[in-house]
Amino acid sequence: MIARLHDPNYNRWACQIKRAGGCRQPIHLRGKVEHYDQATGQLLHRYSTIREPDGILRVPCKTRRASRCPACAEVYRADTYQLVRAGLVGGKGVPETVSAHPCLFVTLTAPSFGAVHVRREKNGKVLPCHARRDAKTCPHGQVVSCTDRHSADDPRLGEPLCPDCYDYEGSVLFNAISPELWRRFTEALRRRFAKLSGLTLKALREQATISFAKVAEYQRRGVVHFHAVIRLDGPDGPTSPPPSWATADALAQAVHHAAAVVTAEVKPLSRTFRWGTQLDVRRITMDGELTEQAVAAYIAKYATKAAECVGTLDRRIQPLDDLARLPIREHARRLIAECMRLGALDALTDLRLIQWAHMLGFRGHFSTKSRRYSTTLGALRAAREEHMRAEEITTDRLPLFDEDTVLVVAHWQYAGQGLSIGEQLLAAALTGTRLSGAGGDHR
Numbered sequence: 001m002i003a004r005l006h007d008p009n010y011n012r013w014a015c016q017i018k019r020a021g022g023c024r025q026p027i028h029l030r031g032k033v034e035h036y037d038q039a040t041g042q043l044l045h046r047y048s049t050i051r052e053p054d055g056i057l058r059v060p061c062k063t064r065r066a067s068r069c070p071a072c073a074e075v076y077r078a079d080t081y082q083l084v085r086a087g088l089v090g091g092k093g094v095p096e097t098v099s100a101h102p103c104l105f106v107t108l109t110a111p112s113f114g115a116v117h118v119r120r121e122k123n124g125k126v127l128p129c130h131a132r133r134d135a136k137t138c139p140h141g142q143v144v145s146c147t148d149r150h151s152a153d154d155p156r157l158g159e160p161l162c163p164d165c166y167d168y169e170g171s172v173l174f175n176a177i178s179p180e181l182w183r184r185f186t187e188a189l190r191r192r193f194a195k196l197s198g199l200t201l202k203a204l205r206e207q208a209t210i211s212f213a214k215v216a217e218y219q220r221r222g223v224v225h226f227h228a229v230i231r232l233d234g235p236d237g238p239t240s241p242p243p244s245w246a247t248a249d250a251l252a253q254a255v256h257h258a259a260a261v262v263t264a265e266v267k268p269l270s271r272t273f274r275w276g277t278q279l280d281v282r283r284i285t286m287d288g289e290l291t292e293q294a295v296a297a298y299i300a301k302y303a304t305k306a307a308e309c310v311g312t313l314d315r316r317i318q319p320l321d322d323l324a325r326l327p328i329r330e331h332a333r334r335l336i337a338e339c340m341r342l343g344a345l346d347a348l349t350d351l352r353l354i355q356w357a358h359m360l361g362f363r364g365h366f367s368t369k370s371r372r373y374s375t376t377l378g379a380l381r382a383a384r385e386e387h388m389r390a391e392e393i394t395t396d397r398l399p400l401f402d403e404d405t406v407l408v409v410a411h412w413q414y415a416g417q418g419l420s421i422g423e424q425l426l427a428a429a430l431t432g433t434r435l436s437g438a439g440g441d442h443r
């Protein structure tokens with residue numbers, strides 16, 4: 001820290017850190033950008049990292065994971081919020097009239113893979129976890145009952161009453177197959193909605209579209225479930241009103257049907273998966289109990305969370321990792337071990353369970369949306385980068401050129417990543433961001 005503060009290039013370094021938005025693990029780039037006049041070939045401007053501190057430029061890591069970099073995850077969360085919100089109330093190129101379109105907030109859960117410790121409340125009172133008057137004893141000698149009233153931070157929450165009875169194979173395979181189950185759900189929903197409306201799928205497409213935005217969330221037991229915004233539009237997406245017969249009630253009816261009927265198989269093991277019975281379907285309205293703001297905030301919150309919230313790792317499992325020594329909970333360890341075991345089976349290589357063991361088998365995207373839902377994260381990023389570029393021009397780093405007449409030649413080289421501990425302290429002070437121990441936030 002002292003060395004950095006006394007560095008003659010300190011101001012320039014501080015400037016880079018501020019521009020990276022307080023990123024905790026910025027990527028180091030070495031290289032140059034040259035601008036040439038396309039007509040004459042004359043070099044108009046050259047930017048090189050040679051005169052930057054340590055000869056490198058520090059750019060944000062852009063992770064979405066709060067456990068790795070709170071600053072970049074916050075940018076991702078804010079973008080996701082804007083994206084979901086635009087699809088609900090308009091903005092970012094989506095007309096405000098979209099707020100009048102029928103819209104649902106749907107939660108699709110995973111089925112049960114065995115009894116786990118849970119915290120349930122009724123009228124503000126915590127209920128006993130699994131109170132069974134004539135509880136059976138399982139083959140492993142465990143009484144399948146728990147009369148504890150668990151506190152919200154009880155580490156046993158989500159852990160099986162008997163780990164040996166728990167269907168770890170099913171849990172991991174469900175995570176792996178859930179993106180396919182979701183895809184089939186959206187297809188079944190469109191089919192059912194068409195049928196309820198007395199139309200063929202093709203005829204439906206000419207009159208209405210169904211758009212989605214969804215996030216995956218890990219439950220304490222280590223399986224994913226999905227929260228989705230499902231909206232009815234006219235044939236051209238959010239810019240066109242849906243026909244009057246396309247109501248939220250009809251959409252909800254189709255959601256219930258589709259969620260109940262779809263299945264996805266893991267053929268080599270003859271296992272078939274479907275959604276759990278806990279399906280939640282609610283209408284999103286401007287002024288009702290579930291408002292657009294609440295939904296957008298809720299979805300954005302989960303976009304930056306990953307499996308580490310269940311007590312697993314926020315990085316891939318390496319071949320040399322000793323699973324028994326990883327600082328994780330026993331339940332997560334068994335889920336990871338099951339990924340490693342199943343991933344080694346030739347018939348299941350498609351599921352890539354070894355690569356995604358740290359995600360407990362889930363390899364899907366955390367937040368996805370259908371093409372017509374609203375704007376894209378890419379468009380939001382491009383808008384921000386355009387803003388940064390305008391700033392670069394005004395702060396005299398890049399001269400203002402006409403894009404069409406200038407040839408840009410860039411050479412970049414990856415030169416490492418991260419900040420020293422002293423630098424992290426300075427970065428936190430410079431950007432007003434939270435400083436916390438690497439990887440320790442979610443345990």
Ligand SMILES: [Zn+2]
Nearest residue numbers: 023061069072
């Ligand atoms: Zn970052």
Ligand SMILES: [Zn+2]
Nearest residue numbers: 117118129146
């Ligand atoms: Zn319990």
Ligand SMILES: [Zn+2]
Nearest residue numbers: 138140162165
């Ligand atoms: Zn048992």
